[in-house]
Amino acid sequence: MTTELKARAIRVKQSSPVSCISAVGAALLVAFLISAPSWIDRGHLSLLVEFFYFLALAQMWNLLAGFAGIISLGQQAFLGLGGYVVFFAAMRMGWNPVAALVLAGVVGGLVAVPGALIVFRLHGAYLAIGTWVVAETFKLAFSEVKSLGAGSGISLLAAVARAVRIGPFSRDTVLYGAALLIALLSIVCSYVLLRSQAGLALTAIRDNEATARSVGVNSLRIKLLVFVGTGFGTALTGALIYLSKLRISPAAAFDINWTSYMIFIVVIGGIGTLEGPIVGTLVFFLLRQYLADLGSWYLIVLGVVAVVVMLKMPSGLWGTFAKNRDISLFPTRRRLFLNADEYADPGKLRA
Amino acid sequence: MNGWIDSILQGVMLGAIYALFAAGLSLVFGVMRLVNVAHGDFIVLSAFIALWLQRITGFSSPFLTLILLVPLMFLVGYVLQRVILNPAFGADILRPVLITFGLSVIIQNGLLQGFSADSQKLHGGKLEVASIALPGGLAIGVLPLLTLGVSAAMIGLLQWMLYRTKLGRALRATSADLSTAGLMGVNTSHLFAMAAGIAMVTVAVAGVFTGIRASFDAVSGPDWLIFAFEAVIIGGLGSLWGTLAGGLILGMAQTTGARFSPGWQLLSGHLVFLAILILCPRGLFPRRTE
Numbered sequence: 115m116t117t118e119l120k121a122r123a124i125r126v127k128q129s130s131p132v133s134c135i136s137a138v139g140a141a142l143l144v145a146f147l148i149s150a151p152s153w154i155d156r157g158h159l160s161l162l163v164e165f166f167y168f169l170a171l172a173q174m175w176n177l178l179a180g181f182a183g184i185i186s187l188g189q190q191a192f193l194g195l196g197g198y199v200v201f202f203a204a205m206r207m208g209w210n211p212v213a214a215l216v217l218a219g220v221v222g223g224l225v226a227v228p229g230a231l232i233v234f235r236l237h238g239a240y241l242a243i244g245t246w247v248v249a250e251t252f253k254l255a256f257s258e259v260k261s262l263g264a265g266s267g268i269s270l271l272a273a274v275a276r277a278v279r280i281g282p283f284s285r286d287t288v289l290y291g292a293a294l295l296i297a298l299l300s301i302v303c304s305y306v307l308l309r310s311q312a313g314l315a316l317t318a319i320r321d322n323e324a325t326a327r328s329v330g331v332n333s334l335r336i337k338l339l340v341f342v343g344t345g346f347g348t349a350l351t352g353a354l355i356y357l358s359k360l361r362i363s364p365a366a367a368f369d370i371n372w373t374s375y376m377i378f379i380v381v382i383g384g385i386g387t388l389e390g391p392i393v394g395t396l397v398f399f400l401l402r403q404y405l406a407d408l409g410s411w412y413l414i415v416l417g418v419v420a421v422v423v424m425l426k427m428p429s430g431l432w433g434t435f436a437k438n439r440d441i442s443l444f445p446t447r448r449r450l451f452l453n454a455d456e457y458a459d460p461g462k463l464r465a
Numbered sequence: 466m467n468g469w470i471d472s473i474l475q476g477v478m479l480g481a482i483y484a485l486f487a488a489g490l491s492l493v494f495g496v497m498r499l500v501n502v503a504h505g506d507f508i509v510l511s512a513f514i515a516l517w518l519q520r521i522t523g524f525s526s527p528f529l530t531l532i533l534l535v536p537l538m539f540l541v542g543y544v545l546q547r548v549i550l551n552p553a554f555g556a557d558i559l560r561p562v563l564i565t566f567g568l569s570v571i572i573q574n575g576l577l578q579g580f581s582a583d584s585q586k587l588h589g590g591k592l593e594v595a596s597i598a599l600p601g602g603l604a605i606g607v608l609p610l611l612t613l614g615v616s617a618a619m620i621g622l623l624q625w626m627l628y629r630t631k632l633g634r635a636l637r638a639t640s641a642d643l644s645t646a647g648l649m650g651v652n653t654s655h656l657f658a659m660a661a662g663i664a665m666v667t668v669a670v671a672g673v674f675t676g677i678r679a680s681f682d683a684v685s686g687p688d689w690l691i692f693a694f695e696a697v698i699i700g701g702l703g704s705l706w707g708t709l710a711g712g713l714i715l716g717m718a719q720t721t722g723a724r725f726s727p728g729w730q731l732l733s734g735h736l737v738f739l740a741i742l743i744l745c746p747r748g749l750f751p752r753r754t755e
Contacts, residue, residue, distance in 0.1 A: 185562055187502075232739060235746040236698075238558035239500035243694045244742070247735055250691060254732040265728075370687060374570055381563055410574035417571035424564045425553060 128309060128445045136443040147294055151287045159290055163358060165399060166293035168379060170351050172391040173300040174344040175376035180386035181308065181316045182340040183323065185238070187373050188245030191229075191252045192222045192345050194367030196352030198256060201362055204274045206261070211278045215292065215353045222349020226342040234337065246370065253368035267363025275360055289358050296351055301444070303343070304388055308446040312336055317446075320386065374413075381420045384430025388444040393432045467601055472720045478609035480716020481616040482678060484709045485671040486693035487700075488619050489664030491708040494697065495627070496640045496660045499550070499561050503569035505690030507665065510572055511538055511672025512681050513580055516587055527587040527673055534669045542665030546658040554657070569686065576683035587676035612674050619667055620709045626663070627705070636660055688731075695738040701748025710750060 151159060171189070178184045196218040203214035229248060236244040257265040278285045307313050318326035319333050327333050356362045375398070383394020401419075405412040427434045436442065490504050501507070511534060518530040549568075553560040595607040627633040639646040639653050647653050675681065675689075692715060700711025715734050722733025741749065 179559065183559075185559055187566070232742060235742055238498070239502075239562045240494075240694075240698070240702075242502070242562050243500060243691065244698075246687075247691055247695065247738060251732065251735040251739065254728070254735065258726075258728050258732070374566070377563060377566060385559070410577045413574040414571050414578070417567040417569075417574070421549070421564050421567035421571070424560050424567065425549065428553075428560060 126448050128448055130442065130445055132441050133443060133445040140443075144298065151290050156286060159286055160358070161399075163290050163293040165395060166297035167351050167355055168375065168398065169391060169395045170293075170297045170300040171348060171372070172376050172379035172383070172395055173297075173304055173388070174347045174351075175373070176380045176385060176388075176391050177304050177307075177340055178344050179377075180380065180390075181313075181320055182337050183320055184337060184341060185242040186233075186245040187242045187370065188233075188247070188249035189344075189348050189376060190368050190370060190372040191245070191249035192226070192348035193352030193355070193372050194249075194252060194256070194362075194364070195225060196222050196349030196354075197356030197362045197367045198262060199349070200353035200357055201268060201270060202262065204277075205268075205271055211274055211357055212280060212288065212292075215350060215357065218353035219346045219350030222352075223342050223346035225349075226345025227338075229345070230338050230341045234334070234341075249368055249370070249373075253364045256364040256368070263363070265364060267361060267366070269361045270357070278357060289354065292354050296347070296354060300347055301388060301392075303347075305444050305446065307340075307343075308388070312339065313446065314448070316340070378416050378420050380430075382423050382430060384432035384434070384436075386429070387432055387436070387442075388446065389436070389442075390430050390432045394430070397431065467603065468724065469721070470601070471603055472724050473717055474603065474605065476717030476720035477713050478606070478613060478716070479720055480696075480713035481609065481613035482671070482675055482712075483692045483696045483715050484712025485612065485616045485619065485667065485674060486689050487696035487708045487712055488616070488623060488705070489667035489671075490690075490693045491697045491700075491703075491705055492623055492627075492667070493660060493664045495703045495705070496636050497554070497657055498558075498640075499554075500565070500694070501661075501664075502562060502565040502690065503572060503686070504565075504668070504693060505688065506569045506572040506576075506686030507538070507541075507668045508672045508675065508689050509576065509681055509683065509686045511669045512587065512676035513576055513585070513683075514538075515673050515676055516585055519587070525590070526592075527589060527677055531669065531673055534673065535666050538665040538669035539662040542668075543658045543662035546661035547654060550661070551654045551657055569690075573684050573686060580683060582683060584680040584682045585676075586680045587673065589677040593677060608677065612678065615670065615674065616712070617709060619670065620705050623663070623667070624705045632656075632659065692734070695734065698748055699738060699741050701751035703752040704748070704750050707748060707750035707752075711748070714749075 147162075150162065154162070171193070175186070175189060178186055178189075199218040199221045200211065200214045203209040203217050204211045209217065233241055233244045233248060256262060262268055275285070278288055280288050283291070308316065315326065315331040315333075315336050318329075318331055319336065323333055352367070356367065379394035379398045380391055381394070382397050383392065384390030398416075401416065402412065405415055408415075423430060429437065486505070486508060490500065493499055493501060514537070515527050515530040515534055518524070518533055519527055522530070522533075524530055545568075549564060550561055553564055589608060592608050592611075593606075596604045597607060597610070598604050625633075627636060635646070635651050635656055636659075638649070639651055639656050643653060692712075695715050696711035697708050698711070699714050700707030700709070715738065718737035719730045719734040722736075723730035725733075
């Protein structure tokens with residue numbers, strides 16, 4: 115049997131029966147969520163908005179750290195920047211706030227390019243703290259801008275806040291729709307990216323960067339793509355967060371805690387899988403529901419859980435659950451199958 | 466003119482603290498290629514423990530608490546490395562970073578719970594206000610000068626330990642090639658724990674000196690980590706004397722920046738750091754053999 119025949123007898127598959135069922139389930143869930151504003155009360159709606167933006171933030175951090183190997187502790191730089199851009203565009207430039215959301219994302223993506231050129235000079239753990247320094251620099255720089263309220267921050271004008279509406283949809287509905295859209299986009303874009311050729315390269319880099327480069331993967335280009343993409347998404351999400359919070363200040367917008375939450379969610383849920391951040395966000399909200407009254411104990415518990423998970427089950431809740439079960443809701447792995455017929459009877463192939 | 470000289474002088478004194486912050490970080494990176502994200506929080510923790518020790522023992526000077534604090538922090542470092550960080554050590558840098566990040570959050574919130582969010586200070590008595598007059602109406606505080614001396618001595622000791630002792634030789638061998646060092650009979654997990662313990666000794670000293678110089682609170686750690694990190698990168702990775710120089714440069718950048726506006730103190734430090742990162746990414750005094 116020749117090598118060529120052997121190669122043809124192997125098929126690469128990504129989907130599985132479970133993933134087909136989950137696709138149908140996901141479609142139903144999305145339809146259900148789209149209809150939510152018409153029957154859910156305001157309190158729960160804003161809880162869902164929060165859920166979606168944490169999910170989006172975590173999913174993007176997961177793409178950075180879990181797939182591209184960029185452990186950023188400075189994502190709050192993009193988040194805060196997005197918030198400030200939306201405030202500036204809506205209040206000082208007279209933009210429609212919804213259009214300003216998109217502008218915030220674009221600015222985030224543009225800032226990520228020079229940002230990457232600086233922080234990519236560092237590696238591993240040093241890159242992590244380097245990104246944090248950049249975020250601190252942003253915080254201090256925005257604290258010096260008098261027209262944006264300097265250190266004490268600014269509030270969104272009531273007139274601008276009221277302008278957050280599209281056609282018949284109220285402010286709450288628009289914010290909900292935007293949050294849902296961003297969360298879905300973060301999952302869909304990651305999924306599409308990971309199933310593409312670039313995704314295969316990313317996975318190769320994650321597993322062994324030196325080897326990946328030796329077989330011709332341009333790791334810098336792919337890392338840059340992910341850094342700029344998540345810069346766009348994180349700034350967009352930040353803009354949405356502050357459009358719903360109505361008040362922004364440098365200390366809150368550039369707070370390292372934003373990134374802490376992303377890390378806790380991803381680590382607990384399972385880093386390097388698309389399902390992980392979803393599970394993690396659910397756990398994060400459940401813990402918060404029961405422990406938020408405990409103040410700093412809540413963060414201690416989160417920290418302990420994250421440390422224990424990293425030590426005892428580094429692939430997180432989802433990774434541990436899916437291991438050996440071959441379950442994947444968002445199949446991004448490429449699985450090899452031997453085609454038994456062709457393997458047994460090479461003659462068939464020649465015919 | 467005198468004002469500028471004074472700024473630079475104060476910058477050197479401030480930088481001595483940053484070098485003290487950075488010494489342990491630099492050692493651990495040099496040996497293990499690891500960054501302890503909770504490094505700054507351990508310095509704050511040391512300062513709080515010193516405060517508490519002084520309260521319960523009635524020591525007149527916070528420096529005396531070092532008698533207990535140094536062995537305690539050594540033990541903390543040793544056990545932490547052996548029990549938590551060694552098992553997570555490997556090619557994947559993600560796990561140690563995220564574990565120490567989790568520790569950072571735990572320490573900060575634990576301190577908030579135990580000592581409240583109030584700002585604290587260690588009281589050094591007369592030493593705090595003593596100063597030496599210099600020509601031209603300038604003055605140098607005795608305590609800052611002492612800090613500079615201790616900082617330089619600490620770096621010198623680490624350098625001596627690393628290049629002149631048996632322990633240092635084993636550490637360098639392990640750093641160069643982990644598995645070969647293991648084959649040669651070096652107990653690598655014990656060695657890493659020793660390095661982490663020694664780093665924690667520098668942390669204890671840094672905690673006491675900083676606690677006397679400036680006020681601190683439960684969440685000062687991240688800022689201190691960032692200063693330590695900047696000093697290490699400015700000086701060049703893996704070079705201990707470079708770290709001392711990096712600390713001094715960072716200190717001077719901050720105090721000269723503060724002359725323009727108080728808000729510019731930290732900002733100018735970060736900007737100088739970023740500029741150095743862009744212009745010479747390996748730092749100013751990188752170790753030649755790398």
